[in-house]
Amino acid sequence: MAFEGLTERLQDVFKKLKNKGKITEADVNSAMREVRLALLEADVNYKVTKDFIGRVKERAVGQEVLKSITPGQQVIKIVHDEMKTLMGDSNSKLEWGTEVPTVYLAVGLQGAGKTTTVAKLARSLTKQGRKPLLVACDIYRPAAVKQLQVLGEQIQVPVFSMEHNDPVAIARASIDFARENNRDVVIVDTAGRLHVNEELMGELKEIKMFLKPTEILLVVDAMTGQDAVNVAEAFHKELGLTGIVLTKLDGDTRGGAALSVKAVTGCPIKLVGLGEKIEALEVFFPDRMASRILGMGDILSLVEKAQATFDQEKAREMEKKIRTQEFTLEDFMEQMQQVRSMGPLEDLLGMIPGMGKQLKGFKGEIDDKELNRVEAIIQSMTPQERRNPSGLNGSRKKRIARGSGNKVQDVNRLLKQFEDSKKLMKQFADLGGKKGKRGAMPPMRFPF
Ligand SMILES: Nc1nc2c(ncn2[C@@H]2O[C@H](COP(=O)(O)OP(=O)(O)OP(=O)(O)O)[C@@H](O)[C@H]2O)c(=O)[nH]1
Ligand SMILES: [Mg+2]
Known part of the structure; x- marks a missing residue:
């Protein structure tokens, strides 16, 4: 399970609070010191942590909380609420375009999970009755097109590709292909680079200009923690992202990216990848994620x-x-x-x-x-x-x-x-x- 380290530490802090009949301001302060350390250790952004603790404290030391019959529970609830707000106030669904086909563009660094994610997304849209078309715009890595084709075959979604052409031309041609073949949503897989650089951004901006995507989704590896947050900031500045896909959350024991990226960039997490398998993609719900992190379980996702x-x-x-x-x-x-x-x-x-x-x-x-x-x-x-x-x-x-x-x-x-x-x-x-x-x-x- 993801975030187990953080969950355990927070539960220890909460246990102490819950066991107290009465709570003083000093108790809240000492609990918040521990929460702060736990968050920092989980690689949550420093400023995000500081603001978070500030907000929780402000609300928790209020009279109505400390004087209530269950002060411990109240404090935990405040932490939960604030954690939810940190990750987004509501779940952000993928939007539909006003024109057919709707276009989704996936961008991100090398190995972040773009190709896997677009295939997962295509599968999930198919299940909702949509007719996706996958588009292979990664012309740099020799096996990239093949990788997408294999996935497309597995989920029975057509893959559009063109040999000897540039990504922008492929992207443009794919729209005509989608119209002719009755596909109502086009999902574009792009090439990654090792670092954010001008060449990559230039290419992506051009694709964006021609495709006018409804969603520009940045795919980032949750396991890279604050690096993922920095990458998100850079991409958002250049491209104006509409959402973030956090992949490899299944291997993320810390949770720093999930907890910081929305607060730092202002861009919501829309989807999460929870494994290598094609079905391991979930819609991101901030409240459920907060519950999971705090060890309160996630019954709704289970159902x-x-x-x-x-x-x-x-x-x-x-x-x-x-x-x-x-x-x-x-x-x-x-x-x-x-x-x-x-x-x-x-x-x-x-x-x-x-x-x-x-x-x-x-x-x-x-x-x-x-x-x-x-x-x-x-x-x-x-x-x-x-x-x-x-x-x-x-x-x-x-x-x-x-x-x-x-x-x-x-x-x-x-x-x-x-x-x-x-x-x-x-x-x-x-x-x-x-x-x-x-x-x-x-x-x-x-x-x-
Ligand atoms: N555990 C886990 N592995 C994932 C997840 N998403 C992707 N992967 C793995 O990460 C590796 C890279 O995934 P790709 O989809 O090829 O990444 P990419 O961003 O397309 O990479 P480039 O095309 O080289 O830029 C693969 O081995 C995937 O199976 C996830 O949510 N969880
Ligand atoms: Mg790829």
């Missing part, structure tokens, strides 16, 4: 992730099976695999309030071991046995245990858990049906 992953059609089918008690071990396994495809369990659990800290120690173990075991057991059964597990006798159980490298007790435990969750799900399904809320997926109990 959305679940909705995006679960196949609605399948969910309805399952619900029907549950109602009619036709739910089998095969379905049970399928559901489990769906949850698995949402990403590492550790990440998911980290989004649940209060879980972040408890997860320390069993990183990556909980999910795979236990789920693998359950899958192995179910896979060792015949299709008939999976459909009717109550008919399993001792010798069959022994066979299944041996076949999956488990003990008979493990098989029994799984069967009991399956029956329990079947009952539980039936209750929920009936409840939902009575209230007339159909199609809602009943909660699922997992064997751990």
